[in-house]
Amino acid sequence: MKIAITSTGATLDATVDSRFGRAAMFVLYDLDNDSFEVVDNIQNLNAAQGAGIQAAQNVFNMGAGALITGHCGPKAYAALNAAGVKIYAGADGSVESMLAKYRAGELAESNEADVEGHWV
């Protein structure tokens, strides 16, 4: 399975980006062969509105089955849920530390949006 992590940088030691819709980029990690690629989110950073919804669409299109991020608003949550992507919100620290936690089963799946949505 592939897992998407919002990141502030293009390496595994970069800090998790707490934003989802307007995250700087995604690290798309393939758990089956321990490789990763970086997917930028520039288009979304500049989205006039609905960045969270568009980001959910992008995560789905990348083929990720799970997402690790800081905060996830209600619209993005609804969209990810409909896409069948599991959400692990509340992340902080480095991308690799979150991956380690995920592997160790220490991350709890989010059952609801953890922040109120907004319009931008």
Added chain:
Amino acid sequence: MKIAIASGKGGTGKTTLSVNMALAIGRPLTLLDCDVEEPNSRLFLETQQLSEEVVNTLIPEIDGSICNGCGECARFCQFNAIVSFGTKPLVFAEMCHGCGGCAKVCPQQAIKEVKNRIGAITTYKTGDVTLHQGCIDVGVSMAPPMIRELKKKMSESELVILDAPPGTTCPVVATLSEVDYVLLITEPTPFGLNDLILAVAMVRELGLPFGVVINRVGVGDDRVHRYCAEEKIPVLLEIANDRAVAEAYSRGESLVDNVPGYREIFAGVLPRIEEEYKRWKQ
């Protein structure tokens, strides 16, 4: 004649001017409160509510039995109001601008448009003045559809006064389109001048005739007067900085009925506008 009252920023006396002009004119007219995020005109009129109508926009509704999950609607939508994961798409009503494009592009014709509430228009009447107040629901972010709906009431009177939202952005432009004359109200202060310059740029771009009302004359300095003189902008009214005015305002009272001398002052504005408008037309 359709007259809009606008200003570069809020709190300069737009509502005071609209309401008191409407009350002082002395013949039937329609007052539209287009400040649909924070409508306040009603607070200064002793009125009875006549009616309330819900205002809707159109949003898509997708028929899951016809939709094949192709995602064309989601790809088309510029506002991220539709998202598709290969099954029936999700619609986010609050993001939708109501352009109708999704229904048109759907190859299966699985989308129809349905009503979605954004707020209400309330109608009040007092003497000669019929007030229609638009108010969007808290959490609704799009004012222009409400303003467009409100402006449909313009046809009911020969004379219409529109109380515009503050600023120079899209809701204001939506208010000003198709009016005959714009009154820009400001204060004689540095902030007042800065905001007036922005408002003047806007009405000039829209190609509308306009004049200025200076409120609270006596505070600040003469920079707004100097600017209007240099730019050859007519100053149609000056309202003195008067604590009696501020106090009547704070209590929600009209000036024409509660502060001596103000009925005559506000009654004089319309003839001045008509004069300026005639000059502009020539």
Added chain:
Amino acid sequence: MKELVVISGKGGTGKTSITASIAVLAGKAVIADCDVDAADLHLILEPQVQQHEQFFSGKLARIDSARCTSCGLCAEYCRFTAIVSEAGGYRVDPNNCEGCGVCVRFCPVQAIAFEERHCGEWMISDTRCGGMVHAKLGVAAENSGKLVSMVRRNAQQIAEQTGASLIIVDGPPGIGCPVIASVTGASRVLIVTEPTVSGAHDMQRVLKLTRHFDIPALVCINKWDLNPQLTEEIEATAESAGATVVGRVRYDALVSQAQIEHKAVVETSAESAEDIRNIWKRIENEL
């Protein structure tokens, strides 16, 4: 890092004047002027612009008159009356175009281009109270909510780089998109209101919004002595809505004089300066 957003619902309550004073009292904060529709804070803080950027948001349709066959389908399909019929063909009125793309998609001869819309500019500056991010929106520009987000994001970056512990945001009026964009995720919202029926009415709408987004609200009443009774009522309303009242500022004719001198009220000998200092102490405790 804390973020204090100053809003008012209604314009003209003295929000920007009080924001300027708070910026001075806070010392080294980062200031974000998100009142992009009618930005005035720069008149007091006199920013020295260091960096200037253009701002694009959304799309705008443009008809290529050489290819247009004047079939009128675009005008028929446009829901926003943005297609204007003129002698010699059709034209898009940018003031009404919402950038939905319907005309672009359905033009039978592909005569309509879909371009990025230039909406304004934003700047990073230095002031005597710290870094400042501010912006200017073009006339009739769409979506200042996005610009607000960008101004805030840049202010946060500057705060991170310079180690500033506080960001002070001068928020926009109303309760629409730009206000929502300016308050989401903030530590505290300071609502500056005045004892008028409109001030009371608009404060309640703003408080609904801050509750909706679960942001702790502080309230101060400017020009309170214009109507002491209404001031008390507003304070009671604010408290019963879960907000914290942090003080009152007296009506002071010298506020305009401070503006003329490009000074914050607390940089002058105006009597209301004392009131603002007391409010700032309360806010500091709350933060």
